[in-house]
Amino acid sequence: MNKKIKSLKRVGAGTADSFFRRSAARAQKLDRGEKLLPEMRLTFEDPADLLRLLTAQRVRVLDAVRRNPAPVSELAAILKRDRTAVRRDVRILTTFGLVNTHEETNPGHGRRKIVGPLASKCELVTTI
Numbered sequence: 001m002n003k004k005i006k007s008l009k010r011v012g013a014g015t016a017d018s019f020f021r022r023s024a025a026r027a028q029k030l031d032r033g034e035k036l037l038p039e040m041r042l043t044f045e046d047p048a049d050l051l052r053l054l055t056a057q058r059v060r061v062l063d064a065v066r067r068n069p070a071p072v073s074e075l076a077a078i079l080k081r082d083r084t085a086v087r088r089d090v091r092i093l094t095t096f097g098l099v100n101t102h103e104e105t106n107p108g109h110g111r112r113k114i115v116g117p118l119a120s121k122c123e124l125v126t127t128i
Helices: 016-031 047-053 056-067 072-079 083-095
Strands: 008-013 039-044 099-105 111-117 121-125
Touching: 016 039, 039 047, 056 072, 056 083, 056 099, 056 111, 072 083, 072 111, 083 099
Parallel strands: 008 039, 008 121
Antiparallel strands: 099 111
């Protein structure tokens, strides 16, 4: 049984101070017994680094796998992009924990690697 857990992935720019403020606020909620939504956060101190990671094409890949997990070849066809470029973007997004891959049986053709989202929702947040 494959139960999908609602989770949130936040990607943005921030400082160490904002990290400690968020952590303290979450700790206070836990102390009060409040339930927290599973959350993953990827923070860049320099917004330019965030923009280098999340190019327009990589955001399209994120959106496509959120809608329908698929192999790289299908993603390339859906996005009308070269398969090598999509594979490179998937590798980078996987490295930063924004997507994941898993293998599944491809009837009559062995196995195939499926690219899927790591969270049910992804927010981009930045303060400049």
